[in-house]
Amino acid sequence: MFTNDEDDFLMGSPRSKFFDIVYNANRSLAEQSIEGVFDKYCAMELLLEDYIKDENELEYLLNEIIFKRTDEMIERKNSLFIAATGDVLTQHE
Numbered sequence: 001m002f003t004n005d006e007d008d009f010l011m012g013s014p015r016s017k018f019f020d021i022v023y024n025a026n027r028s029l030a031e032q033s034i035e036g037v038f039d040k041y042c043a044m045e046l047l048l049e050d051y052i053k054d055e056n057e058l059e060y061l062l063n064e065i066i067f068k069r070t071d072e073m074i075e076r077k078n079s080l081f082i083a084a085t086g087d088v089l090t091q092h093e
Helices: 014-024 027-051 055-068 070-092
Strands: none
Touching: 014 027, 014 070, 027 070, 055 070
16 A cells, blocks of 8 residues: 555655545445546536537547646645545544
């Protein structure tokens, strides 16, 4: 469960901390947090489909963002992991 950067409580990536918390949190709270992420993902997917009707164009644009804006993607993903971890922790108190 831990990798090299995760040996210390204060060390580790937002992703690794998220999974540490989710695996050890109340199952119901973890499910709520993950379901909230999926809800937002589905809403964003619907918005994109409303504005970009061509499925091939949508896939192309998504892949272009993933590969050309990697640093921004990493920052956003880390922010999402941090927010989701915070949600689980604050509900767990």
